[in-house]
Amino acid sequence: VALVNNTTGNRNTAIGGSALVINDTGALNTAVGVEALFSNNGTNNIALGFRAGSNLTAGNNNIDIGNAGVAAESATIRIGSFQTRTFIAGIRGRTTGFANAVPVLIDSNGQLGTASSSRRFKEGIKPIDQTSEAILALKPVTFHYKSDATNTPQFGLIAEEVAKVNPDLVVRDENGEIYTVRYDAVNAMLLNEFLKEHRKVQEQEARITQLNSTVEKQQATIAQQQKDSQSTAAEQQREIKALAASLKEQAAQIQKVNAQIELQSVPPSTVVNNP
Known part of the structure; x- marks a missing residue:
């Protein structure tokens, strides 16, 4: 009833x-x-x-x-309660077409949901800093799933190996066994490492630009010094030539004066007229 x-x-x-x-x-x-x-x-x-x-x-x-x-x-x-597989039509191959679509996640209890990124859902926010360096020890592999009769090549990480590097990068099942990798967290760490390397590259480029500027200034200074040196040398050459000409002229004047002095110092000759 x-x-x-x-x-x-x-x-x-x-x-x-x-x-x-x-x-x-x-x-x-x-x-x-x-x-x-x-x-x-x-x-x-x-x-x-x-x-x-x-x-x-x-x-x-x-x-x-x-x-x-x-x-x-x-x-x-x-x-459902005891089912281990789910098939739902009308999902695969259907693009939502909405700009607000997000990936769907599932926890170990079978609850569906999404990951929120807004600040209003978070606390204890701080930079990743050096923590992301752990991913540099990860070892990507190729494999195929045991249940896949076609042996389709897959690419990824082994969760047990990831747990050795950073336990926070894996997800465990309802029995506490390691189940999968938090690839979204790995991606965030990859981004952090990329940004760190990008900043290093920017700093190096800025340093190279500064060094190039210094070299250009030094080259310009050297070129100016060479130009000034060449100009000074040319001026000195002109001065030497002018001095040489002046000395030559003075020598000629001295020689002329000496000749006149010699003429003046010669005694006059006496002519005797004998009838």
């Missing part, structure tokens, strides 16, 4: 033995399956399957399909 204890609850649908059996005031619930929403007294819950949503008590706006749900939770969708 379903809904046997309902009092003020309204617009409920119960199909299956003991479906919504405890509900008395909850409304807008849909329970399909034996003992579906068995303990529920909430509102607007949907349960499909044997004992689906049977753990719900006062929760609202839940959808439980083949899952017993969790007491007092709200606004949660739970599908």
Whole structure:
């Protein structure tokens, strides 16, 4: 018998033995399956399957399909309990076309979600600094999955080896076993190392530019000095030539004066006229 204890609850649908059996005031619930929403007294819950949503008590706006749900939770969708694979049509090959699309992640409990990057969701923010240097010890490998009959080549990292380098770069499963690599964190560290190297390159380029400028100035100074030296040498040559000409002229004057002095020092000759 379903809904046997309902009092003020309204617009409920119960199909299956003991479906919504405890509900008395909850409304807008849909329970399909034996003992579906068995303990529920909430509102607007949907349960499909044997004992689906049977753990719900006062929760609202839940959808439980083949899952017993969790007491007092709200606004949660739970599908399946013992399944190990999921196939959903209409996803692969379909581009959303929206600029606000983000990758979907899944945790070890099977909960789907996304990674938020906004500052308003974070605390303890500080630069990565030297921590990212750990990725330089990582060893990328090629491999194929054991379950892949086609042996498709894959490329990546071995999580156990990554854990030895930095345990924060791996994810563990519900049993605490190493499961996969946090490639998003590896990418952030790669970016940090790239930026560090980029800054080094910029500093080196600035230093090279400064050195080139210094060399150019030195070359210009040397060229000017050579030019000044050549100009000075030419001036000195002109001065030497002028001095030589002056000396030559002075020598000629001296020689002329000496000649005149010699003429003046010669005694006059006496001519005797004998008849």
